[in-house]
Amino acid sequence: RQSLTIGLIPADGIGREVIPAAREAILAVQSELPQVKFIDLLAGWETFTRTGTALPRETVQALKEDCDCALFGSVSSPSRKVAGYSSPIVALRKELDLYANIRPVSSVSADRTQPPAVDLIVVRENTECLYVKDEKLIHTENGKEARATRLITERASTRIGKIAFELAKARSRKLLTIIHKSNVLSVTDGLFRESVRAVPGLPGIDGRFDDVTIEEQLVDSAVYRLFREPQIFDVMVAPNLYGDIISDAAAALVGSLGVIPSINAGDNFVMGEPVHGSAPDIAGKGIANPVASIRSAALMLRHLGYVSAADKIDKAVDDTLAPAEILTADLGGKHSTTEVTDHIMGLIKKQYN
Amino acid sequence: RQSLTIGLIPADGIGREVIPAAREAILAVQSELPQVKFIDLLAGWETFTRTGTALPRETVQALKEDCDCALFGSVSSPSRKVAGYSSPIVALRKELDLYANIRPVSSVSADRTQPPAVDLIVVRENTECLYVKDEKLIHTENGKEARATRLITERASTRIGKIAFELAKARSRKLLTIIHKSNVLSVTDGLFRESVRAVPGLPGIDGRFDDVTIEEQLVDSAVYRLFREPQIFDVMVAPNLYGDIISDAAAALVGSLGVIPSINAGDNFVMGEPVHGSAPDIAGKGIANPVASIRSAALMLRHLGYVSAADKIDKAVDDTLAPAEILTADLGGKHSTTEVTDHIMGLIKKQYN
Ligand SMILES: CC(C)[C@H](C(=O)O)[C@@H](O)C(=O)O
Ligand SMILES: CC(C)[C@H](C(=O)O)[C@@H](O)C(=O)O
Numbered sequence: 001r002q003s004l005t006i007g008l009i010p011a012d013g014i015g016r017e018v019i020p021a022a023r024e025a026i027l028a029v030q031s032e033l034p035q036v037k038f039i040d041l042l043a044g045w046e047t048f049t050r051t052g053t054a055l056p057r058e059t060v061q062a063l064k065e066d067c068d069c070a071l072f073g074s075v076s077s078p079s080r081k082v083a084g085y086s087s088p089i090v091a092l093r094k095e096l097d098l099y100a101n102i103r104p105v106s107s108v109s110a111d112r113t114q115p116p117a118v119d120l121i122v123v124r125e126n127t128e129c130l131y132v133k134d135e136k137l138i139h140t141e142n143g144k145e146a147r148a149t150r151l152i153t154e155r156a157s158t159r160i161g162k163i164a165f166e167l168a169k170a171r172s173r174k175l176l177t178i179i180h181k182s183n184v185l186s187v188t189d190g191l192f193r194e195s196v197r198a199v200p201g202l203p204g205i206d207g208r209f210d211d212v213t214i215e216e217q218l219v220d221s222a223v224y225r226l227f228r229e230p231q232i233f234d235v236m237v238a239p240n241l242y243g244d245i246i247s248d249a250a251a252a253l254v255g256s257l258g259v260i261p262s263i264n265a266g267d268n269f270v271m272g273e274p275v276h277g278s279a280p281d282i283a284g285k286g287i288a289n290p291v292a293s294i295r296s297a298a299l300m301l302r303h304l305g306y307v308s309a310a311d312k313i314d315k316a317v318d319d320t321l322a323p324a325e326i327l328t329a330d331l332g333g334k335h336s337t338t339e340v341t342d343h344i345m346g347l348i349k350k351q352y353n
Numbered sequence: 354r355q356s357l358t359i360g361l362i363p364a365d366g367i368g369r370e371v372i373p374a375a376r377e378a379i380l381a382v383q384s385e386l387p388q389v390k391f392i393d394l395l396a397g398w399e400t401f402t403r404t405g406t407a408l409p410r411e412t413v414q415a416l417k418e419d420c421d422c423a424l425f426g427s428v429s430s431p432s433r434k435v436a437g438y439s440s441p442i443v444a445l446r447k448e449l450d451l452y453a454n455i456r457p458v459s460s461v462s463a464d465r466t467q468p469p470a471v472d473l474i475v476v477r478e479n480t481e482c483l484y485v486k487d488e489k490l491i492h493t494e495n496g497k498e499a500r501a502t503r504l505i506t507e508r509a510s511t512r513i514g515k516i517a518f519e520l521a522k523a524r525s526r527k528l529l530t531i532i533h534k535s536n537v538l539s540v541t542d543g544l545f546r547e548s549v550r551a552v553p554g555l556p557g558i559d560g561r562f563d564d565v566t567i568e569e570q571l572v573d574s575a576v577y578r579l580f581r582e583p584q585i586f587d588v589m590v591a592p593n594l595y596g597d598i599i600s601d602a603a604a605a606l607v608g609s610l611g612v613i614p615s616i617n618a619g620d621n622f623v624m625g626e627p628v629h630g631s632a633p634d635i636a637g638k639g640i641a642n643p644v645a646s647i648r649s650a651a652l653m654l655r656h657l658g659y660v661s662a663a664d665k666i667d668k669a670v671d672d673t674l675a676p677a678e679i680l681t682a683d684l685g686g687k688h689s690t691t692e693v694t695d696h697i698m699g700l701i702k703k704q705y706n
Contacts, residue, residue, distance in 0.1 A: 142506070
């Protein structure tokens, strides 16, 4: 790769405040990357109110034709159904076939000699389940009736299972937990769990596959146990909606959604995205936590193979969070987005001296 | 009512150990009740393995024809799909049209002068959503594809909304939060939220209805906020699956699923049910927590109008949990199911002296 072209889609709310921080982080490690270029792209609720579409064709086209990867901020959604509006992030995941949503959640404790209390990765299927948005409304003599389709395919479940299995294999605990609700949804969730289980082939005599242990957990019970004993989880693989809920639950354990990164990954494209939303209550105040976004940039670089650059960003973030001196309000601190970003950039630069 | 006939369906696992405790609690307050009769009924996985059906016709018939109410224990489910097996609790809810699953979750603190840290009620729609179990599997050239239908009707959403609204109105904080995911499921969850919102009519000038404040929260964010700031919730109303997950999440906040009761209520029948499962790992050891089951009996009696009897049971439970001396293992104690039950029974009887 001669150059690395990165689409920047801040979208709405605090997305506009944190994506610039992620951009800075990438620039801070650019000596380890091919020639970096950024392309600013539009999407979101504000774009919809101005142009009538939440995801302009030019944005999709630029991502497909000109970009190697992208960073997405966050979208606001209308509080009631608005004709013609539909979530651009859900559309982008499908349009670019970014089928794996990978969300690592780990705590950074002040005592760095201790292992983190929470250290897991949620691997969320990103293209189907109820997110196919196949919904219908009919009027009956008993009133309105709405139906949505939940789609689970062997193909999508297998490919997400593969990603999750490979991630589990590369970790020290090598534990993969399949999240489902097959006691109720025996056909759809049955297909999900069986497809994931089929990925590694047959277990060895100890019930392990390539040293990976495979467990299962019903989604309700998984949320309960996440709160009670998060240390029992390593890699969790889940259909789309359960993955959405579980990753927010896990985020709550480490102090703030403001520190949780993700990538939306496909076979040919990757898009970093902080897990938090557009946070209209604090948008524009300059106090949003830039960490989720900066970590998403690192995760994206790591996925593209720029491991040493990603390590530097992650180390700078950890070295900021652990002493807990320079923090934004969501983590109980008093510092601004800019102050936290500057501090992290300083710690990145130090590593090159 | 001359008599009160109660169906007892312990079903599987620890259900068999805790339903007898609930029975004892009812007997302990029987002086305030009409003539109490119990009918023992079968259901569950073990029944399935012996008889080929998880919910015998006689059980349903007895409930419909002979019983005023019932207590259900917990069911085990097979770890893989078994032809002909289907969850008897889901079937019972539908068969008896027990459309409201009411799950109060509150913490009991040692310092009784302090308000509880968590004090909320999850009101879960109990008959539709993905629980209609309308699933299909097809074989395509790309492999298997499974589809499930998520049904949301105006009628069911309105009636659960009414129950939730009345519950909120009767509480001191009078706050009702509608849980949904209408940023993705704009049609089905849109119908749910609009139907609930339509229940109270038009708001007063302060945006309140009959003094009740109505708020909304996306399900992923609701789980996150439940962990972070549970005190912001009072009554939460949710479609079936979200309610399932949210009530387990709330349970985690108060120390153990072993203390969370529920009722499945319809217009003509009510069935108490501890929220915990059959817990195969501890079944048969005599160490299951009887509190969820005993509280479910109280909740059922309260729903039937026997408020003073229910109060006595609840007080005995609170007076057991607050000093935290006689507790089962799930709460960090060392006492058996029988010891905890006996202690609670003693505290009930004391109130009649
Ligand atoms: C904004 C919303 C559509 C989205 C989702 O549900 O996927 C968000 O909650 C997320 O987790 O990325
Ligand atoms: C056992 C299962 C079918 C049930 C449900 O999902 O409703 C349980 O989790 C519950 O919460 O009562």
